Each structure stands twice: as structure tokens, then as C-alpha cells.
Amino acid sequence: MDRNKQTLLYLLAAVFLGAFYNFVLTDGIPLLAKPLEKVTVGQDLTQSLLEPKVRQIDLETARKLHEQNVLFVDARAEEYLQDGFIPGAVANDDVDALSQTIDELIGFDTGFVIYCSDDDCGSSEELAYTLQGYGFSNILVFQGGWKAWTEAELPIEYNE
Numbered sequence: 001m002d003r004n005k006q007t008l009l010y011l012l013a014a015v016f017l018g019a020f021y022n023f024v025l026t027d028g029i030p031l032l033a034k035p036l037e038k039v040t041v042g043q044d045l046t047q048s049l050l051e052p053k054v055r056q057i058d059l060e061t062a063r064k065l066h067e068q069n070v071l072f073v074d075a076r077a078e079e080y081l082q083d084g085f086i087p088g089a090v091a092n093d094d095v096d097a098l099s100q101t102i103d104e105l106i107g108f109d110t111g112f113v114i115y116c117s118d119d120d121c122g123s124s125e126e127l128a129y130t131l132q133g134y135g136f137s138n139i140l141v142f143q144g145g146w147k148a149w150t151e152a153e154l155p156i157e158y159n160e
Contacts, residue, residue: 052137062142071112075123084156111138118147
């Protein structure tokens with residue numbers, strides 16, 4: 001058999017076996033990403049959850065949670081913070097240090113909000129899943145992020 005055909009055959013067999021094994025597992029990797037569950041202020045969003053979750057909130061919910069002094073985490077790169085940030089938000093490009101800061105401020109079970117630049121920015125969701133891997137169990141992703149916050153003319157803060 002031709003070497004290229006043999007390589008292709010092995011590759012196809014590996015893909016098939018991997019997909020089959022993933023299908024058989026009860027907690028296999030989903031083939032398509034699941035959208036985040038959308039939640040609103042009517043629920044107690046910061047209480048401890050039985051199982052870790054990353055959920056999505058809108059501008060109005062983010063505003064109300066900010067009024068309740070819920071912790072906000074800015075997922076944007078540090079150079080963007082010179083443009084301002086949501087008052088009281090914490091940020092750090094070093095995820096280990098950020099994780100430690102969040103733990104010291106609110107612990108692993110209390111809910112908090114992560115935001116980034118706008119609807120198209122995936123940094124907040126990526127950071128949310130990373131922090132979930134660190135053990136944080138109730139993470140809310142603010143869809144719209146910094147852009148929605150500033151367009152609504154809500155308060156902003158600057159580093160001095």
C-alpha cells in the first residue's frame with residue numbers, strides 16, 4: 001500500500017475511534033459549543049451553586065449587580081485599562097495572581113461578573129472558563145462589556 005494512503009488510513013481510523021470514544025463517554029466533549037445560559041436580576045445571582053456554572057447577563061443586570069457591590073473583573077489586556085474601567089473592577093493579565101485576588105476578596109463560591117470590550121470579544125468567556133478551572137463556581141459574563149457600559153453613560157474609573 002502506498003505510504004500516503006496508509007498514513008491517511010491511520011489518520012481516519014484515529015479520528016473515527018476518537019469521535020466514537022467521545023460519543024460513548026457520558027461527559028464527553030460537545031461537538032458544538034453550547035450557548036451560555038442567560039440570567040436576569042430576578043434571581044440571586046451571587047449565591048453558591050450546587051455545580052459550577054458560567055452564565056451570561058445583560059447591561060441592566062450588570063448595572064444592578066454593580067449597584068449591589070458585586071465584584072467585576074475586567075478581562076481586557078492591561079493596556080486597555082488606561083481608557084478606564086468599571087468602578088471597583090479588578091484586572092490582571094496574570095491569571096494566577098487574578099485568581100488569588102478574587103479568592104481573597106470574595107472566595108470561590110460567591111458570584112462575580114467578568115467583562116471585556118464588547119459583544120465580539122471572547123476574552124471574558126475564555127477567562128470565565130479558565131477561572132472555573134481554578135475552582136470558582138459562579139461566574140457571570142457581561143455580554144456587551146465595556147462598550148455597552150460606556151454607551152449607557154454609566155460610571156467609569158481611571159487609574160491614577
